[in-house]
Amino acid sequence: MVEVSLPTIDALEKIFAYYLERHGAELGKNSDVALRPLAEAAFGKTGADVNLAVRGAIRRARLPKRAICQDDLLAEQYSRPLQNDFARPLHGEGLRRVAIHEAGHALLCLEAGESLGGIAYLSITPRPDGSLGFMATRPNSDVSMRTRADCMALMTMMLGGGACSDLAKAMSLALALGMVCRFGLGNGLPLRWREEPNGSDMKEAEALLVEAYDQAKSIIAAKRETMERIANALVEHQELSGEELGRLLEES
Numbered sequence: 131m132v133e134v135s136l137p138t139i140d141a142l143e144k145i146f147a148y149y150l151e152r153h154g155a156e157l158g159k160n161s162d163v164a165l166r167p168l169a170e171a172a173f174g175k176t177g178a179d180v181n182l183a184v185r186g187a188i189r190r191a192r193l194p195k196r197a198i199c200q201d202d203l204l205a206e207q208y209s210r211p212l213q214n215d216f217a218r219p220l221h222g223e224g225l226r227r228v229a230i231h232e233a234g235h236a237l238l239c240l241e242a243g244e245s246l247g248g249i250a251y252l253s254i255t256p257r258p259d260g261s262l263g264f265m266a267t268r269p270n271s272d273v274s275m276r277t278r279a280d281c282m283a284l285m286t287m288m289l290g291g292g293a294c295s296d297l298a299k300a301m302s303l304a305l306a307l308g309m310v311c312r313f314g315l316g317n318g319l320p321l322r323w324r325e326e327p328n329g330s331d332m333k334e335a336e337a338l339l340v341e342a343y344d345q346a347k348s349i350i351a352a353k354r355e356t357m358e359r360i361a362n363a364l365v366e367h368q369e370l371s372g373e374e375l376g377r378l379l380e381e382s
Contacts, residue, residue: 136174136175136176137176137177139166139169139170139173139269140169142168142169142172142173142175142180143165143166143168143169145169145177145180146165146168146169146172146180146184146203147165149180149181149184149185150163150184150198153184153185153188155184155187155188155198156197156198157197157198161197161198161199162199162200163198163199163200163203164200167200167204167250167371168200168203168204168207170250170268170269171204171207171208171250171251171266172207173268173269174269182206183203183206183207184203184206186206187202187203187205187206188202190202190205190206204251204371208251208253208264208266209257210253210255210257210369220254220256220262225254225365226361226365228254228262228263229254229263229360229361229362229364229365230357230361231263231291231293232252232253232254232263232264232265232291232360232361232364233357233358233360233361233364234290234291234346234350234357235265235287235288235290235291235296236249236252236265236357236360236375237290237349237350237353237356237357237360238283238286238287238290238346238349238350239265239267239287240379241349241353242283242284242286242287245279245280245283245284246267246280246283246284246287247267247268247269248267248268248372249265249266249267249268249372249375250266250267250268250371250372251265251266251369251370251371251372252265252266252360252364252369252370252371252372252375253265253364253368253369253370254364254365254368254369255368255369263364268372281303281304282338282341282342282345284303285300285303285304285338285339285342286342286343286345286346286349287346288300288303288342289339289342289343289346290346290349290350297339300339300342301335301339304335304338304339304342305327305331305332305335356379359378359379360375360378360379363375363378
């Protein structure tokens with residue numbers, strides 16, 4: 131078996147350029163298509179995924195008979211439905227709860243700085259997979275050299291929304307991905323590697339989760355106004371790019 135690694139961001143940028151040209155995408159004289167943000171958003175995907183995204187974006191532009199734009203390509207990257215008729219749209223308090231949830235994640239990601247790579251996209255538009263919102267982060271070039279502080283920042287960010295699925299992901303990071311069993315980054319710094327956790331690993335993983343959760347609560351309490359500003363913008367616009375979010379916070 132030959133293992134083929136996933137393309138780098140630089141490679142993805144060239145792959146986007148190739149498929150846009152191959153499929154005859156009409157960018158227009160005043161096109162806003164920027165390859166680098168597209169490549170960052172596609173990090174972790176294959177060339178075939180890029181091909182599908184470009185073809186989908188072309189279909190989006192074809193319906194209203196206009197040139198393809200950056201939003202078409204990003205919409206395909208983030209699985210934004212053409213018509214949101216597969217699920218009942220959120221309104222009022224329900225919409226605001228989802229906005230607060232995603233704003234909590236976003237705030238903690240911003241507080242972590244470059245450790246988590248930064249925010250690429252933030253949305254509270256329901257998706258075909260049933261999710262009500264999500265946050266996409268830019269890749270961290272040093273992810274292969276993740277430190278204990280990086281792992282704690284990622285767990286803290288995961289616990290900023292208060293959903294059970296986020297707790298499951300945080301536990302997966304603390305346990306299955308190996309802060310205790312594999313990385314040896316638990317509080318006791320055990321010199322061991324195990325595929326399956328034992329009782330002491332479970333206890334230490336729970337302690338790490340409590341530490342991350344306390345940190346998340348502390349940051350949100352201190353930065354509540356910023357989180358509210360992000361949530362209000364999400365309620366108004368439904369979706370925000372990393373650049374739009376940055377401009378919003380610079381205005382404060």
